[in-house]
Amino acid sequence: MSAPVIGITCYVEPASWAVWRDVPAVLLPLAYVQQVRAAGGLPLVLPPAPPDPTPSEVAALLDRLDGLIIAGGADVEPARYGGVLHPYAQPARPDRDGTELALARLAHERDLPVLGVCRGMQVMAVAAGGRLEAHLPDRLGVDTHSPGPGVYGTHGVRVAPDSLLGTVLGEHVNVSSYHHQGVLEHPGLVATAWADDGVLEAFEDPTARFRVGVQWHPEVGADPRLFKALVAASAIHPA
Template sequence: MALPVIGLTTYREHAAWGVWRQHADVLPAQYATAVEETGGVPLLLPPVAQVAAAVAVVDRLDALVVSGGADVDPTRYGAEPHPRTAGWREDRDAWEVALLDAAEAVGLPVLGICRGMQLMAVHAGGSLHQHTPDLVDHDEHSPGGDRYGAIDVSTVPGSRVATLVGERLSVSCHHHQSVQDHPGYVAAAHAADGTVEAIELDGDRFCLAVQWHPETAADVGLLAGLVRAAADRAAGR
């Protein structure tokens, strides 16, 4: 049986490697490694200007990961930018929204990670808390720089997320924004301070998202679950 192909959305940033310093499509290798280690084949999906191409791309995928990255453009949920909201990428927002539209149309398995969860909530008509420390009075979700925060998360009993990762777990996170409203999704996990840390769709389709970074952990239950769903879909084609 062919290995399932998992699309991974990427950053577009100014990067440096060897003698080169130029714009590049990049993604931390942990994402692709985690997909490989759980039985999938990673396929990088950089922002594409012709967003209508998302339909053709999704037709060739067995699952989609909407990766972490910059803030979502607040105009997408009708808000003015908070002073700490910065660096949004209109091209990436448009491309990933088009991918989510195409994925929804065909029931493709989807996993959102960090920014991916926020974009999925906005795509569904929801909104974001633009600077979570304003609400919780601490910086544990994103301690700054290139460091991950370590927080404890409790999953909702009976949720798909709970079946994949258990009742409680300590996670690596790096987000200063969080989900406020998530129409159509149900909350599947929370931090001790009440922050929504996971959302998912009811029903049979694998469509969920988390604020933390499962690709950084030894336990890749979420990615393993996505790859299994992708393999089932591929086998049923």
């Protein structure tokens, strides 16, 4: 049996190397690729399609995939979910928003296994018709989930034992997180994990093969279980 192909969304960012400076380049932290490979999958990086991909382009991409990771990154543009721009909002990435929302919706229709990571969880919520909380510190009073530029917050997460996530991770897991927003509404997706401060940390679709969003960064560190679960689900092709 061939290894499942796992698509991973990414940025286009100005990058510099050798004699080249500020060249638009496809950018993804290598940890995603390494985790997919270690779990037995074949990673395929998916650059965004500006400004929005056509339905046929999205279908053609998913035709080639066995599973999908919607990677972390910048805030989803508030206009995508009827929100208001917050002073701490990051610059909009319309290319990523359009591409990833389209991928998330069609992957849901096809029951293609999906793992949303941080921003990816938020994309899944918005694609389902949900809403986001613009800036968690406004409510919490602290930056536990994103303590500083380039610094991951570390904290415990309580996982529902009767969930798919609970089966994979157990009832408690320590995580690395880097997000200032959260998910408020997530139609069709069941909340399955929470931080000690009550912030929603994960949801899943109990009717799907594997449709899981986590607010933390599982690619950081040495715990391969989520990626192994995604790859295992992606290796199964229902008749």
